[in-house]
Amino acid sequence: MAQGGRPFPPPAASPNISFAMARADVLTPQGVDFPRWYQDVVAKAELADNGPVRGTMVIRPYGYAIWERLQAEIDARIKAAGAQNAYFPLFIPESYFRREAEHVEGFSPELAVVTHGGGKKLEEPAVVRPTSETIIDSFLAKWAQSYRDLPLLINQWSNVVRWELRPRLFLRTTEFLWQEGHTAHATEAEAHEYALRILREVYEDTMVNVMAIPVLVGRKTERERFAGATTTWSAEAMMRDGKALQMGTSHELGQNFAKVFGISFSDESGQQAYAWQTSWGASTRLMGALVMAHGDDAGLRLPPHLAPVQVVVLAVRTEDGAGEAAEKLVLELRAAGLRAQLDNRTQLSFGRRVVDWELKGVPVRVELGPRDLAGGTAVVCRRDDGTKSPVPLAGVVAKAKELTGAVQESLLQQARHRLAQGTVQASTVADAIEAAQSGFAALPGPALRGGEGEDELNASGVSVRVLQRPDGSLPSPEESPDGLVAIVARAY
Amino acid sequence: MAQGGRPFPPPAASPNISFAMARADVLTPQGVDFPRWYQDVVAKAELADNGPVRGTMVIRPYGYAIWERLQAEIDARIKAAGAQNAYFPLFIPESYFRREAEHVEGFSPELAVVTHGGGKKLEEPAVVRPTSETIIDSFLAKWAQSYRDLPLLINQWSNVVRWELRPRLFLRTTEFLWQEGHTAHATEAEAHEYALRILREVYEDTMVNVMAIPVLVGRKTERERFAGATTTWSAEAMMRDGKALQMGTSHELGQNFAKVFGISFSDESGQQAYAWQTSWGASTRLMGALVMAHGDDAGLRLPPHLAPVQVVVLAVRTEDGAGEAAEKLVLELRAAGLRAQLDNRTQLSFGRRVVDWELKGVPVRVELGPRDLAGGTAVVCRRDDGTKSPVPLAGVVAKAKELTGAVQESLLQQARHRLAQGTVQASTVADAIEAAQSGFAALPGPALRGGEGEDELNASGVSVRVLQRPDGSLPSPEESPDGLVAIVARAY
Numbered sequence: 001m002a003q004g005g006r007p008f009p010p011p012a013a014s015p016n017i018s019f020a021m022a023r024a025d026v027l028t029p030q031g032v033d034f035p036r037w038y039q040d041v042v043a044k045a046e047l048a049d050n051g052p053v054r055g056t057m058v059i060r061p062y063g064y065a066i067w068e069r070l071q072a073e074i075d076a077r078i079k080a081a082g083a084q085n086a087y088f089p090l091f092i093p094e095s096y097f098r099r100e101a102e103h104v105e106g107f108s109p110e111l112a113v114v115t116h117g118g119g120k121k122l123e124e125p126a127v128v129r130p131t132s133e134t135i136i137d138s139f140l141a142k143w144a145q146s147y148r149d150l151p152l153l154i155n156q157w158s159n160v161v162r163w164e165l166r167p168r169l170f171l172r173t174t175e176f177l178w179q180e181g182h183t184a185h186a187t188e189a190e191a192h193e194y195a196l197r198i199l200r201e202v203y204e205d206t207m208v209n210v211m212a213i214p215v216l217v218g219r220k221t222e223r224e225r226f227a228g229a230t231t232t233w234s235a236e237a238m239m240r241d242g243k244a245l246q247m248g249t250s251h252e253l254g255q256n257f258a259k260v261f262g263i264s265f266s267d268e269s270g271q272q273a274y275a276w277q278t279s280w281g282a283s284t285r286l287m288g289a290l291v292m293a294h295g296d297d298a299g300l301r302l303p304p305h306l307a308p309v310q311v312v313v314l315a316v317r318t319e320d321g322a323g324e325a326a327e328k329l330v331l332e333l334r335a336a337g338l339r340a341q342l343d344n345r346t347q348l349s350f351g352r353r354v355v356d357w358e359l360k361g362v363p364v365r366v367e368l369g370p371r372d373l374a375g376g377t378a379v380v381c382r383r384d385d386g387t388k389s390p391v392p393l394a395g396v397v398a399k400a401k402e403l404t405g406a407v408q409e410s411l412l413q414q415a416r417h418r419l420a421q422g423t424v425q426a427s428t429v430a431d432a433i434e435a436a437q438s439g440f441a442a443l444p445g446p447a448l449r450g451g452e453g454e455d456e457l458n459a460s461g462v463s464v465r466v467l468q469r470p471d472g473s474l475p476s477p478e479e480s481p482d483g484l485v486a487i488v489a490r491a492y
Numbered sequence: 493m494a495q496g497g498r499p500f501p502p503p504a505a506s507p508n509i510s511f512a513m514a515r516a517d518v519l520t521p522q523g524v525d526f527p528r529w530y531q532d533v534v535a536k537a538e539l540a541d542n543g544p545v546r547g548t549m550v551i552r553p554y555g556y557a558i559w560e561r562l563q564a565e566i567d568a569r570i571k572a573a574g575a576q577n578a579y580f581p582l583f584i585p586e587s588y589f590r591r592e593a594e595h596v597e598g599f600s601p602e603l604a605v606v607t608h609g610g611g612k613k614l615e616e617p618a619v620v621r622p623t624s625e626t627i628i629d630s631f632l633a634k635w636a637q638s639y640r641d642l643p644l645l646i647n648q649w650s651n652v653v654r655w656e657l658r659p660r661l662f663l664r665t666t667e668f669l670w671q672e673g674h675t676a677h678a679t680e681a682e683a684h685e686y687a688l689r690i691l692r693e694v695y696e697d698t699m700v701n702v703m704a705i706p707v708l709v710g711r712k713t714e715r716e717r718f719a720g721a722t723t724t725w726s727a728e729a730m731m732r733d734g735k736a737l738q739m740g741t742s743h744e745l746g747q748n749f750a751k752v753f754g755i756s757f758s759d760e761s762g763q764q765a766y767a768w769q770t771s772w773g774a775s776t777r778l779m780g781a782l783v784m785a786h787g788d789d790a791g792l793r794l795p796p797h798l799a800p801v802q803v804v805v806l807a808v809r810t811e812d813g814a815g816e817a818a819e820k821l822v823l824e825l826r827a828a829g830l831r832a833q834l835d836n837r838t839q840l841s842f843g844r845r846v847v848d849w850e851l852k853g854v855p856v857r858v859e860l861g862p863r864d865l866a867g868g869t870a871v872v873c874r875r876d877d878g879t880k881s882p883v884p885l886a887g888v889v890a891k892a893k894e895l896t897g898a899v900q901e902s903l904l905q906q907a908r909h910r911l912a913q914g915t916v917q918a919s920t921v922a923d924a925i926e927a928a929q930s931g932f933a934a935l936p937g938p939a940l941r942g943g944e945g946e947d948e949l950n951a952s953g954v955s956v957r958v959l960q961r962p963d964g965s966l967p968s969p970e971e972s973p974d975g976l977v978a979i980v981a982r983a984y
Contacts (some may be wrong), residue, residue: 036636049631052588053618058631061646064578089548090582090620090667091604092649096544112583113608114620117666118655119601126545128582128606128620139541154553157583169734174609175582334505436516481708 002110026355029297034241039169041291045300045360048287055167055174059284062360063309067177067287073305074282075178077202083181088135090159091126096134102131106227108164110248112174123230128161133228133279134396136182137261141410144184144265144275151194152184152275163179169210170288171245171315171492178283181338184263188254192231192477195250198280199233203248210285212303212412213237214419215247215294216232216440216487218466219475221454226279230254231477236465236487238419239292242439244465244489247289248282252477265373283444284380288492294411300361301383303411306406308339311400312362315344316369326368329378336397338404358383363407364400384410423487434464441488445481457488465489498975518847521789525585525965526733527955531661531959533783537792537852540661540779547659547666551776553904554852557800559669559779561863563649565702565797566671566774569694574684575645575673580627582651583618588626595625598719602654604666620653624773625720625745628674629753636767639678643686644767647673662780663737663984668908670775676755676767680746682832683768684723687742689723690772703778704795705785706911707739708932711967718771719849723969728957728979730911731784734931736957736981740774741779744969780984785939792853793875795903800831803892804854806845807836808861817942818860821870821888828889848911850875856892856901876902915979919946924980929955935972935981949980957981 026044028036043047047063050056059067062111075085097104112128115121129135134415157179170369181198185191199217207215225232229251239246253410256275258264267273271411296300304310311333315326323344333340357365367379377390380399384407391399422439426432428447433456435441445467447453452463468486469475475484518536520528532539539555544547551559567577583606589596604620607613621627632644649671656666673690677683691709699707707727712732715725721743750756750766758767786793796802803825807818815836825832835845851859859871869882872891876899883891914931918924921938925948927933937959939945946956959976961967967976 049634051581052581052585052630053581053583056583057579058581059579061576061578065576067579068577084553084557085560086553087549087551087559087669088546089543089550090653091543091545091548093544109611111608112606112608112618113605115607116603116605118603118657128602138544142541161582165610175577320750417549 010482021190026359027297027299030240030295033046035168037295037297038288038292041295041299041359047291050167050173053174055164055172056286057169057173058179059287062308063287066290067284067303069306069308070206070210070286070344071179073206074202075157077206078179078181078198081153081197081201083155083183085155085157087156087158088132088139090129092129092132092135094127096138096419097127098446098481099134100228100257102256102324103228107131107162110114111162111469112161112163126217128159130160130162131279131281132156132158132160132180133182133257134261137257137263137277140182140184140275141262141264144263144288147186147267150184150186150265150275151190153181153194155179155181165171167478168288170284170291173284176284178281180216180281183278184258185277186265186275188276189469190251191278193281193449195231195252195278196474198278199235199248199250201358202283203235203250203280207235207237207247207286210303211272211290211293212305212408213247213289213416214412214416216419216466216468216472217474218468218487219477220249221448221464221467221481223451223454224464226251226292228253228256229279230256233474234466236489236491237289237293238415238422238440238489238492239289239492240418241292242422242437243490244440244487244491245285245292246491247286248280250280251278253277280328295361295414298355299359301411302361302363304363304408307361307363309341309360309362311340311364311366312357312370312403313340313342313366314350314357316367317371318344318346320370320373322368322370322373325373325393329366329368329393332397333400336401336461338397338400348469366400368398381405384414414486415478425490429456433457433460433462436460436489439489440465443486443488445484445486448481448486450481460490461490463491465491494619504816504963518601518851519789519791522732522787527660529787529789530780530784533791533851534661539783542661544669545666547656549661549663549665549667551779553668554800555779558782558794558798559776559798561798562698562702562778563671565698566694567649569698570647570671570673570690571949573645573693574780575675576610576646577647577649579650579887580624580660581633584621584624584627586601586617586619587617588630588875591626591747592720595720597652599623604653604655621650622652622654623771623773624648624650625654625674625749626753629749629755631767632674632767633753633755636755639757639759642676642678642757642767643682644676645673645686646675647663647671655811658897660780662776662783663778668776670773672773673771675770676750677769678757678759678765678767680768683744683770687723687725687744687770687772688742690770690967691740693744695727695742695772695774698902699727699739699778701704701799702795702797703785704797704900704907705739705781706908707913707953708903708960709966710960710979711969711976712741713883713940713956713959713973713978715943715946716956718743719793720745720748721771722748726958728981728983729781729785730907730932730981731781731916731984732787733784733909734914734929734981736775736932736979736983737781737784738957740772742772743770747770761793763934785907787853790847793850794855795855795902796855799853799855801833801852802830802856802896803856803858804849805832805834805858806842806849806859807834807838808859810838810865812862812865814860814862817865817885821858821860821885824889825892828893830889830892832892837984843982844954856895858892874899876906918980921948925952925954928952928981931981932957935978935980937976937978939975940978942973953982954980957962957983
């Protein structure tokens with residue numbers, strides 16, 4: 001979606017603070033305290049704020065503009081995979097939740113319950129959806145009659161609520177925004193294929209090619225899988241502190257929910273059969289991943305595909321025509337299809353303004369003052385590596401366009417390098433635990449000793465993120481962990 | 493947004509039902525029972541379904557695809573008016589609600605209350621937002637410090653909950669989707685101007701130019717205004733049964749909420765002042781308006797701007813190359829930027845398929861069979877007036893493109909005509925009540941007798957929808973009803 005006319009104001013800043021002071025002033029360095037750095041960036045880049053009810057979140061306009069773009073990218077891929085958007089109720093009768101035993105057990109501790117509506121106590125309490133398998137499946141059951149109605153491929157963009165005891169903005173919030181897909185297929189093989197199609201063509205593709213975050217895709221172990229699923233597939237990424245973040249999951253549900261909610265159909269031979277299902281989701285958690293996978297001590301570094309402002313033109317001073325030249329440049333950048341914004345707030349110090357735009361992660365900054373204008377050049381700066389170069393004014397638009405591509409690519413390469421460097425081949429659980437203090441470990445399946453090794457890992461605050469084949473490819477749902485490699489890490 | 497690859501299946505239909513039978517079979521005629529007709533259309537065109545918790549709603553893929561387009565149109569206009577999207581929590585502490593006396597009184601009877609979260613009773617119950625003035629204003633108070641921070645122009649797309657005793661799909665549901673705008677300005681004049689800008693440039697423009705529904709804009713009477721507002725502006729439309737539907741409202745809130753939530757700022761002279769506010773919203777209710785403003789006894793008639801399928805190519809039979817020709821035509825229509833879909837379900841009768849697409853309101857239908865193909869033509873049918881004409885195959889794309897424009901315009905003209913014909917100049921309350929049994933009445937303000945007349949109207953199930961100047965223009969917030977005209981109607 002195109003950005004509207006209103007600019008994003010950088011954080012409030014006091015004038016006349018020197019460059020160096022301003023920068024040191026702004027953020028806790030990552031190396032000093034990563035969680036504090038994260039909190040600082042989210043607040044000072046004006047991404048989000050805490051809501052008054054514990055664990056709830058306000059997504060501020062700058063953060064929401066990033067989310068809108070991410071959402072549009074995911075939505076386009078979901079539609080390309082053939083699913084249709086719909087909307088199902090927020091409130092689910094409590095009884096629906098009790099029908100699938102594993103599911104209710106998994107979600108019970110996190111439920112928010114409405115007991116009163118319209119001034120009266122409700123006859124049956126309503127659960128605020130933590131996920132919508134139960135209510136959506138109750139409708140798929142009505143819509144699936146014959147094999148001709150299948151597959152049913154439904155997606156929903158919505159808010160969900162899971163009561164959080166230790167909330168953190170974007171990463172774990174009581175309410176979050178997400179998309180949840182729910183599908184019903186005639187055969188297990190089709191459901192399997194579709195779950196993997198979503199994993200790769202929607203999630204992995206968006207993460208790598210839009211968010212510039214490399215991901216490891218694979219199968220979850222039994223204990224890590226979704227409550228009610230037969231197989232859970234996941235995409236996991238490495239944050240800059242070496243911890244893993246689960247970016248999106250795609251579940252095969254077998255016939256578990258279909259049997260409970262009666263999703264059956266008459267097959268080609270006229271026999272009644274239960275459908276095979278998938279569900280899959282990705283959430284505002286991805287905003288946390290963007291911050292932690294790319295951000296540095298100066299703040300956010302946004303991939304140009306998602307940046308609400310791709311190029312900021314900073315009028316160093318506005319005298320001698322420099323203000324007008326900066327304005328003109330912004331219009332030219334916009335005409336070239338870039339999201340460009342003017343900063344002519346010369347009442348603030350130059351240094352402070354640079355710090356502001358670095359904090360907000362704007363990929364390309366163009367600095368233009370009367371002296372530059374007299375020399376017929378502007379200074380073009382890349383946020384990803386801090387390099388600056390003088391560029392003839394007539395070449396600024398082409399340069400900015402080139403750099404938005406280059407920064408997108410470079411952020412991905414940097415993250416790939418970090419993932420490769422941060423992943424250790426471990427041969428024992430003890431080695432893996434040690435490696436996981438600062439990164440990922442790849443542990444051969446036999447070291448898990450049929451679950452015993454996983455107990456040990458978990459006891460040290462480490463978990464198996466995914467199981468992959470030794471060559472990095474996806475295993476089948478049934479393949480024994482003994483022939484696979486476990487990617488082990490501490491996780492958000 | 494572009495439609496994905498998956499087609500919208502028409503409602504399940506039994507094969508081999510004759511044309512006439514099929515049509516009579518489908519819907520209760522409007523003249524027989526309008527509410528029943530509405531219910532039939534919403535169900536059979538697969539727009540929506542009732543959820544299991546009383547008053548909740550499932551928006552089905554076909555309905556949601558219309559809503560997505562409407563949402564995108566409104567969103568683009570909101571951004572053009574300078575507002576930014578953000579997201580605020582679903583849960584609002586109950587205490588926030590009690591701060592503005594008129595507001596809590598207005599909403600208390602409709603609140604849903606969460607008393608338990610994470611398995612425990614909450615210390616303070618949380619209200620599920622029925623509207624977000626209270627929570628958003630508590631954040632605007634943090635963000636507005638100086639006059640330089642104003643105006644703050646925030647919009648949110650979200651779900652809200654208002655417990656409904658007599659729910660009807662889209663029109664009155666316990667949970668609905670909407671956008672709600674919340675702004676803070678330095679002066680009353682600015683707030684007034686912005687409230688009207690939204691009313692006209694966002695709401696009126698979308699309703700008229702996208703939904704093809706003419707609206708009457710004006711001021712609400714005191715008793716009809718929003719709980720907590722100083723002035724409420726509204727856009728009202730006439731449905732095909734003569735009743736009014738409130739399409740969108742824009743409120744001036746004065747300093748009521750600003751004082752309660754402390755939205756104050758230092759003005760240019762350094763004095764502290766309270767902000768002046770607006771709020772405004774439009775919801776999935778608009779889907780009900782689309783159905784009832786344009787629909788006829790054969791079903792929906794969708795404005796091409798919003799139709800998920802603008803052109804359906806119906807392969808009458810698929811022999812002798814007709815199937816391939818129909819497929820090719822769909823690709824050509826798509827290449828021309830039209831949302832086109834193939835129907836080659838020749839296992840169903842021709843008549844049944846025609847009835848299906850009429851029900852779904854697809855603006856243009858192209859019928860192509862072996863005989864047409866042999867003659868080098870296809871039959872092109874308009875949904876708005878039922879006319880059919882043979883068109884040379886090479887001209888079908890141009891014709892379809894022309895007709896999507898023509899149908900859009902014609903639906904608006906038909907609705908304008910209906911509104912003009914259905915509005916009576918009344919001089920007494922009794923006349924107005926009579927006229928309101930089948931349409932609108934324009935009643936001179938003095939007939940309201942300072943509220944007494946409004947009591948009488950209300951006692952007969954009729955209400956003042958808006959006040960306008962005699963020439964149809966907007967009055968000021970203060971203008972006495974005595975110099976104005978009251979548009980009077982029964983209302984949804």
